[in-house]
Amino acid sequence: MTRPCSENTPMHRVYVWELPIRLTHWLIFVATIVLAATGYYIGHPFISVSGPARDHFVMGYARSIHMYAAIVFAMAVFVRLYWLFAGNQYARLTELVPLSGRRFRSLFHAILFYAFLRREPDEYPGHNAMAGSSYAMIFSVYVVMIATGLALYAVGTAPGSPFHIFNNEAPWLYGLQMARLIHHIGMWIIFIFVVLHLHFILLSSLIDRTGALDSMFSGYKFMPNKEGTARD
Amino acid sequence: MNAPGLAQRLERSGLSRRDFLSFCASMAAVLGLPDTAGQAIAAAVENEAKPILIWLEFQDCAGNSESLLRAGHPTVADLILDEISLSYHEMLMAAAGSQAEQVLSETVRDNAGKYIVLVEGSIPAGADGAYCTIGGKSALQIARDICGKAAATIAVGTCAAFGGIPAARPNPTGAMSVGDAVPGVANLINMSACPANAENITALIIYYMTMKRWPPLDQYRRPLFAYGKSIHDSCERRAHFDAGQYVEEWGDDAHRHGHCLYKMGCKGPATSQNCPIVKWNEGTNWPIGCGHPCIGCAEPNFWDTMTPFYQRLPNVAGFDVGNWVDPVGLGLTGLVTAAVAMHGIGEVVRHRAGEKSSDNSGSENE
Numbered sequence: 001m002t003r004p005c006s007e008n009t010p011m012h013r014v015y016v017w018e019l020p021i022r023l024t025h026w027l028i029f030v031a032t033i034v035l036a037a038t039g040y041y042i043g044h045p046f047i048s049v050s051g052p053a054r055d056h057f058v059m060g061y062a063r064s065i066h067m068y069a070a071i072v073f074a075m076a077v078f079v080r081l082y083w084l085f086a087g088n089q090y091a092r093l094t095e096l097v098p099l100s101g102r103r104f105r106s107l108f109h110a111i112l113f114y115a116f117l118r119r120e121p122d123e124y125p126g127h128n129a130m131a132g133s134s135y136a137m138i139f140s141v142y143v144v145m146i147a148t149g150l151a152l153y154a155v156g157t158a159p160g161s162p163f164h165i166f167n168n169e170a171p172w173l174y175g176l177q178m179a180r181l182i183h184h185i186g187m188w189i190i191f192i193f194v195v196l197h198l199h200f201i202l203l204s205s206l207i208d209r210t211g212a213l214d215s216m217f218s219g220y221k222f223m224p225n226k227e228g229t230a231r232d
Numbered sequence: 233m234n235a236p237g238l239a240q241r242l243e244r245s246g247l248s249r250r251d252f253l254s255f256c257a258s259m260a261a262v263l264g265l266p267d268t269a270g271q272a273i274a275a276a277v278e279n280e281a282k283p284i285l286i287w288l289e290f291q292d293c294a295g296n297s298e299s300l301l302r303a304g305h306p307t308v309a310d311l312i313l314d315e316i317s318l319s320y321h322e323m324l325m326a327a328a329g330s331q332a333e334q335v336l337s338e339t340v341r342d343n344a345g346k347y348i349v350l351v352e353g354s355i356p357a358g359a360d361g362a363y364c365t366i367g368g369k370s371a372l373q374i375a376r377d378i379c380g381k382a383a384a385t386i387a388v389g390t391c392a393a394f395g396g397i398p399a400a401r402p403n404p405t406g407a408m409s410v411g412d413a414v415p416g417v418a419n420l421i422n423m424s425a426c427p428a429n430a431e432n433i434t435a436l437i438i439y440y441m442t443m444k445r446w447p448p449l450d451q452y453r454r455p456l457f458a459y460g461k462s463i464h465d466s467c468e469r470r471a472h473f474d475a476g477q478y479v480e481e482w483g484d485d486a487h488r489h490g491h492c493l494y495k496m497g498c499k500g501p502a503t504s505q506n507c508p509i510v511k512w513n514e515g516t517n518w519p520i521g522c523g524h525p526c527i528g529c530a531e532p533n534f535w536d537t538m539t540p541f542y543q544r545l546p547n548v549a550g551f552d553v554g555n556w557v558d559p560v561g562l563g564l565t566g567l568v569t570a571a572v573a574m575h576g577i578g579e580v581v582r583h584r585a586g587e588k589s590s591d592n593s594g595s596e597n598e
Contacts, residue, residue, distance in 0.1 A: 171452065188557070
């Protein structure tokens with residue numbers, strides 16, 4: 001195995017994740033947990049209370065929290081999408097959608113590596129192309145979730161509210177029930193993504209010792225001076 | 233024929249002027265206008281020239297006509313609609329056959345660009361329109377001809393507004409809404425629901441007589457006064473929804489206490505209409521009021537996307553997706569978790585093997 005990092009390998013710091021990337025990452029992280037928990041309750045109200053209705057506000061709180069978390073989520077996703085065009089080389093759209101020959105090779109490299117068919121991981125401080133593609137996919141799901149969420153929210157707004165305009169989504173979505181179904185499917189896609197994302201991050205951090213997890217706090221990755229190993 | 237005519241008709245039917253004024257006030261309420269608008273409405277109904285109405289009926293169950301005529305005794309609304317010249321209505325008019333068709337063609341000829349058409353039922357476009365013909369002409373031909381020359385077209389009921397049940401999958405007759413069948417029709421207004429609420433139809437015509445224009449519309453060309461709010465947001469059981477009190481099965485304790493029908497598949501959150509306010513059968517009651525979930529009949533594609541009625545999520549293309557999306561999602565998440573756990577074990581093994589081999593190579597070098 002050629003995994004050249006040992007305690008004596010000379011390293012240097014690379015500034016990979018800029019502040020907006022880290023900030024939006026953790027905002028999306030927290031918002032997703034809150035949205036999934038409250039959203040699951042909204043879809044399947046498993047808590048039923050008794051007594052006079054005025055004594056309780058379970059669904060009311062769930063929906064309020066869901067909507068405030070949705071604002072945080074939507075803003076964070078918006079900033080992250082803007083950073084696809086304004087960010088550094090590691091944040092850009094080209095890192096997410098493998099269109100260049102280099103990124104294509106990176107994609108197959110990563111797939112073969114994780115399939116135990118190649119020995120060396122991709123040597124690159126940013127995302128490997130497999131990780132990048134998964135982010136492109138999940139950002140698209142985020143956009144769909146925001147769009148369907150706004151369509152479901154808009155029906156409760158009064159004419160004149162700035163959100164009333166999102167009622168125009170309903171005809172495109174084949175009605176609000178379809179928006180609701182897509183919203184459910186989207187949550188499960190995000191869940192499956194979270195499992196995969198956690199898995200590869202923990203592999204990268206605990207087994208390959210790339211400091212991938214720490215880098216999402218500090219922004220820095222440590223690369224060996226000549227050859228580096230980076231897996232996302 | 234104006235004020236005295238109406239007054240005499242009211243008197244003959246045993247209705248007082250007070251009844252008439254309270255009707256006008258109730259119309260103002262349906263339209264969301266202040267009390268004082270009742271006077272303007274009364275003046276308009278008494279004094280303004282009455283619009284000429286033509287009622288066309290195509291592929292439907294006549295439920296909207298029934299809804300309009302629902303009253304067990306004559307109401308002010310009936311008289312107003314009588315007063316308005318309802319020139320052609322197959323179900324109501326005495327004339328039949330070529331005589332009736334002659335009335336229709338004369339009305340259209342003499343009042344081109346001035347009359348209002350109310351269309352009930354969807355328009356089948358399949359087989360060149362052969363699924364619905366009247367007097368040798370297809371529904372499609374009739375609709376294009378008569379709606380094309382109208383001042384306004386009111387699509388009454390979900391069939392006319394959105395295709396409704398005839399247009400539900402697999403739509404064997406190629407049924408479509410009036411808006412789709414007559415592209416670019418002037419002043420199209422969709423009064424959806426199955427059937428459309430007679431109060432709203434009356435209020436719409438009263439609005440036009442009073443204001444001389446059509447009311448503001450939503451994204452489906454439905455008037456905001458009747459479709460501007462979701463059923464969920466004006467539901468009398470909303471407090472139970474927000475509290476977290478749900479009917480779990482028919483006849484359980486929560487059902488008997490009138491709790492929220494959300495878990496029984498109520499489509500109130502996806503449906504916009506003023507049912508909770510105006511109600512049905514002269515304000516007697518409405519579906520949720522008597523313990524049945526809303527089935528979303530006022531929305532486009534309702535038969536395809538609001539079914540199964542007693543389930544939260546719709547089925548898609550014949551697959552039981554709605555019922556299974558959450559269990560399948562949970563199962564897939566579990567499978568992926570198991571798969572990555574296996575992969576993790578593989579990675580640990582590879583890592584250990586790598587350490588061993590580099591240890592070996594290290595010792596060889598020494």
